[in-house]
Amino acid sequence: MTPAVGVGWLPTVAAAARFEFRMQVRRVAVWAVQLGLIGLVLFTAGPDGPLQLRPGTPLPAVMATWALAVSMITPLGTGLLLADRGRRERRLGVGGLLDATPAGPGARWWGKAIGATAATITPVAFGWVALTGYLAARHGPVILPLGLAAFAAVTLPGLIFVSAFALSVPLLTGAPLFRVGFTGYWFWGNLTPPDFVPTLAGTPFEPVGEYASGGWFGGRLIQALARGVHPGPGQAVVSVAVVLAAALIALAVPRLVTRRSPS
């Protein structure tokens, strides 16, 4: 990590983020798992798109439905891959050494969150760019800005939400328990029909991006539809805001707890 003598909080965050990004993006597992999951989305899509898209669906809805399909599967890999990052320094016994540097623990934590999250999302973004290119060849260049918007609005908030919890929760539970609990949560809270068991799926609290997909782009609805909900743009704003706020809280709590108990 770049020595941080005489530098401020932001440069330290940037240095830590750069280091964490490089470390995570070079892991073969990150690329293998994320590209494998994207491949699964492509493999399961029908001739008109994923999730039983029908011919003649408007392009915004097509892109949002693709983004929703990616968002249903890739956060699973993101959470599993990031579960061992938050505790890494403690596990390797280098926490004390890093504490002795001028880089404060808060700046290192936020740098880690930004860098590791960005690196784990990178293969998903690569896959999305390739998919958008393919769809642009099929539907024309108008799809390019739609692709960018759909990824940012539908897929990205969920990935950030999952990354935040995957970094912070294992500090308390350890990576193995988090992986099991998170996998169970993902299927229960996002993919389980609400008429089967009580679930968060189909509510604004689901990070899978269904509200953004349906509310902003007219994309396919699944669990929300099962609840009889047709989210509008306002509900989409609420859903995305809730998901991002929860991510921020998940990252802030470990820092606040550590600050109060410095041992």
Add this chain to the structure above:
Amino acid sequence: MPAFPLYRPGGRFALGHGSRRLGLELLITGPAAVGAALAMPVAGAALIAVLAVTGHPAVQLDRLAAVLLEALCPLGAALAAVSVVGRDPAVELILTTPASYRRVLAGRAGLAVGLAAAATLALAIALFGAGIWPAGPGAAGLVLIWVPPVIWLTGIGLLIAVAGRGPALASGAIAAIWLTETIFAGQAKASPLLRDQYLFATVSHLPPGPWAANRAGLALAGTAALAVTALLLARPARLLAVEPS
């Protein structure tokens, strides 16, 4: 603390050394792995209990019991099992001792899966006793609903964990395979080749003949994967480059 208390130098299994040593091994395996092994059966039992008390329809409870036993508990067991690979911060030091590292890993994975299996069996017996049970398998399902998927997922997961030198790739692969089988349920059931490697035969109501063949196919394939894993661990130095996680 001894590095691997269940094993004597020379690699001879020594479980008879007593519960204190078992406790030490549990400590090394990690509370998180133990918690991971027990998480699904415990959470599943709580969920079914709440739904049963609140008057959920019996048909849905029966289906949920099948999902828990056949899909979720094996998933938790496999994720717990792969978490034991790559835990030792100084494998190179352990490899200089006379103990067999293959047996060390087998013991730890067995401990994690054994705990998950015990909890799943207890859950199955409780559900069967309460009459919350999927149609078809009857009492044979007490074991056959969940044991073959546990062997299959754990075998494949450990193989990937050892080949990939850590739990990150393996846990991602387990989740991806599990998800693939969920999505491709129709294709898997239709294909005679894939049907015997399909994890969710009970949930999908396969007829008795194909269901029994599926159980045997899963157990055989899982055992084969475990055997290949053991062969890979004949050279445990392959794990040297791993960073503990």
